[in-house]
Amino acid sequence: MNHLIAYLKEKAGRHKTLIGNFSYLSALQIFNLILPLVTYPYLIRVLGKELYGLVVFAQATVGYMRIAVEFGFNISATKSVSVHRDDPDKLSEAVSSVLILKTILFLLSFAVLLLLFLFIPQIRAYKLLFILTMWVCLYEVIFPSWYFQGIEKMKYITWITLISRLISLVLIFMLIRSPGDYLLFPVISGIGAVVAGCISLYIIFGTGNITFLFTPAAVLKRYFTESVPIFVSNLSVQLYLSTSKILVGIFLGLSGVAYYDLGEKILNLLKTPVVIFTQVIFPKMSNRYDFAFLKKTAAILFVSVLAAIVLFQLTAEELIILFAGRDMLPAANVARILTLSLLPLIVSNALGIQTLLSQGFNREYSAVVLHGTLSYFVFVAVLLFTSTFTIYTISYVSVLIELVMLAEFYLRCKKLQLIHS
DSSP: OHHHHHHHHHHHHHTHHHHHHHHHHHHHHHHHHHHHHHHHHHHHHHHHHHHHHHHHHHHHHHHHHHHHHHTTHHHHHHHHHHHTTTOHHHHHHHHHHHHHHHHHHHHHHHHHHHHHHHHOHHHHTTHHHHHHHTHHHHHHHHOOHHHHHHTTOHHHHHHHHHHHHHHHHHHHHHHOOSGGGTTHHHHHHHHHHHHHHHHHHHHHHHSSSOOOOOOOHHHHHHHHHHHHHHHHHHHHHHHHHHHHHHHHHHHHOHHHHHHHHHHHHHHHHHTHHHHHHHHHHHHHHHHSOOHHHHHHHHHHHHHHHHHHHHHHHHHHHHHHHHHHOGGGTTHHHHHHHHHTTHHHHHHHHHHIIIIIITTTOHHHHHHHHHHHHHHHHHHHHHHHHTTOOOHHHHHHHHHHHHHHHHHHHHHHHHHTTOOOO
């Protein structure tokens, strides 16, 4: 027994930072698990399916712009910060460059939104909702989670996000009382985002050795260029994630959007361990690639998520009725299908993000995701032309895309000799 305790202590000491980061992010994700369970039933009942579907439609549309503002920096900048964490000058350069570039991209995205008002009547009719929903893009600018991931100080992400979400939670129940209050939802979310951003920027520039620099255009170009392949891959992913909701809204109505969104929310809840895995392991893999360690942790994650999926498959209807009411029961089978995509996603994450991206194969990673997105549009075209487009068939397409990308990630990693037994 003493030998076992000593062994466990030695292992814990060796991975102290990793365990600490995992603990903080786990606490945050548990809160994120609880939050939708508290707010979703309230919002769907107060706003109704149609208005809630409209809010989700706006979020899906602005989601494209969020990807433009993020521009892959949440991975490329994390790697830069991780590599140069002990060099204040390089850190200042990286942080300043990314913030400047994100600000420029935010302004360009806002200009694009204004153009959409001119050409798309459905968006113009609710232009105030879309403008307020742009808080999502502002959050990408002012909350540099990539910095805290890079220095492996996940506690900051946890506490800052916790404070902002609690503010939003309280305000939702205080202020949203009728369908006419639907515009308050993006306003409240935006308030939480601004609070989170201000706190994080104060921590970086007010308490550390980081100085804001107006970096030269050549430096900005270098950081921008490094992120292009990741941006292309992120945009590709967002294309098929958001496009599904938009197509459902166009062909099946806003009630269909509400059903699909609930299924996707459940998927995101069960995806929590994968999110933690990505944020905690990536800085470690970027500094020192260890495939044996990666394979072991990914296997543990796979088994854990598989157990959660099986449990959900058995209790889907009961959970939907409990938290959203019988009126939302069609979302049960949507969620059942979507959650199946998690299993190939875990392996793809290990091979794509933790292997290809951590080792600098950005273009190879981007190519796989781009091929997956092209496959998505082929599958969707088949559904539309054969009149088989439903919220269930489009959900199956998400599973197929993950399988397609998994196969290509494996083949590319094998070819590059990045994986071994």
